[in-house]
Amino acid sequence: MSDKAARSYTHASNRVKARATAERKDVYKSVLENPFRIQWPSIPSNAQNLFLATLVTTLESAARSGSRRSFKAYARKALPRSEIADPVEGTNPSSDSIVCSKPSACAVGSTPSPSLAVSKLAPSGHMTIGINEVTRRLESQLKSVRHSVTLTTTSHANPVVPDISPISAVFVCHADVNPPILLDHIPHLVAGCNSTRPGSNPLEARQPLKLIVLPKGSESALAQALGLRRAAVIAVHDDAPYLPIFGDMLQSVPVISAPWLVPPIQPNSPKCLIPTHIKQLRTTAPKDMKAAKEQRAKARVAAKKNGVKPRPKKCLLTTAKPDA
Template sequence: MSDKTARTHTHVSNRAKNRATVERKPVFKSVLDNPFHVRWPSIPVNLQNLCLARLVSILDGVSETIEKKLSSRKKGLEEKGHELAVSLDSGIDPGHTAFPPSGGEGPVTPSTVPITAPDGKKCPTILQHLSIGINEVTRKLEAQVQASRNFITLSSSDTALPPQVVPSHIAWVFICRTDIDPPILIDHIPHLVAACNAALLHASAKRNFSPIRLVTLPKGSELSLATALGLRRAAALAVDCHAPGLAILEDVIPSVDIVSAPWLVPHGTHRQLIPTHIKQTRTSAPKDMKAAKEHRAIARTAAKAEAKKRRQASALQDKQKKVVLSTPVDIVADAEGD
């Protein structure tokens, strides 16, 4: 139902001030929608709440690990800052004491979190199978689409090329759609998921791959998801197919529609035509069309006359300049002598 709701745009046109003197009436114009648009799956609110609850249960223990990692890193940075202050006071080169060597710790992501926590305890296994954040999920989906392509490399030597690293395939993508502002930040997610599903469908003849399920979570789920992860914000989350605990989501699979694009379906499979969608755009038109046309014709004639007048004035100025420049110097001198 959300796809059929009307959107009202109240932006004032840049040309509205030129037509303020003409009385206008509202009219509606029909516009064809873009057919290459992948829509978000329609998921009931109760199913969204169920997916959120089960996802939070899968992430049990992750928040403690990430919080300990962040606190340990913050403490290390404070110690390094103290060492830097001491070294500056004593005149020692801070390059050997204050900063970590090249290749040190970067942003805390699932790939940088170690297997063991700072307190020596083992980290949850699920942490190694997560992609957190819009950018991280986007990179993961793009890498999966890139890995599904068949590259042909021509080489004159007999040396074997290194094998291509295939990333683990994503099974679920959870998006806090109603909590993201502006929504254009995640408009590309359905298209990437559809591209991945098309690639998986093409490769299903060789290997058995299940499509990626895209799930939109209810309003206010970003706070619950961020709390379960121990982060300040978490608007998107991707879970790969090897993550433990995904069995509790199997009964939800039949209720989640597969995001696909008919123009990406491989040849030889059933293709579904996209239904035509006509949008109604609200605009305005003059009440008296005949008077508006006459007024427009008068204004156009006046504009042409004004432009002609400017061109004539400019041509006259150019002609006067040419006359002054073409006057010989000796004639001017003789005139002064007389």
């Protein structure tokens, strides 16, 4: 989220012909806001800090617990295929037999460091990291909910059960992303996943997807815990073993949804209209409108005298009807 709500541009124009410095005044124009807007959830600052501390602690503990497992997987992957077979009874494979796939990774006859193994393999496979990756995952989850069904007289339509683990919570470093428009689509995707009619899909028993906004400076802390350069968005899957840690805190996060995507349960239910929101756009206008119009008319006459080609007149092309 930017520090300023609006930015003023006061630099000179790059026009070939400078605009006349006429006296101007500030005016406000009323503009209708888009009714299909979804606001970011309102989370107190203390709750944001608690979410950040818990998430960083969870990532660090997952990295420590998975370092040994990741090191074994990385070492087994680095061995040639002929040496992956089970060792002969009575012999122990030495660490000197591990061969790195890249010469720059480690020297000959040395073992790869556990930190390299952890960086090659993610500390946890129950999350999605990155703006693009989380966006694709949310789109896939939304597509699995909004499936098309063809009804026939001989067969019954079976709901399509997604083969991927759904997302349960999305953590966004909104204050650290510049420009913020890069994240404006995430609330709409989350609201689309939550705006499903109860009883119309197999995901009705699951908890709603929560969107959590983290405080400013959280991206660097998350990136350091993950060993990455950037981590602006992190999505935690529904089958993550550490998801119950956030259970009590997620209860206080409001659920965002798109009410216009939810069909009414009863056909005669009253319609809920979104209140009209009018924005005031600040701009400038000449103080003397009559003088400004006369000046523009004189400029057009002068342009014609200087040999400026007039615009071609519009002509209406018609086709003659054949005689009967």
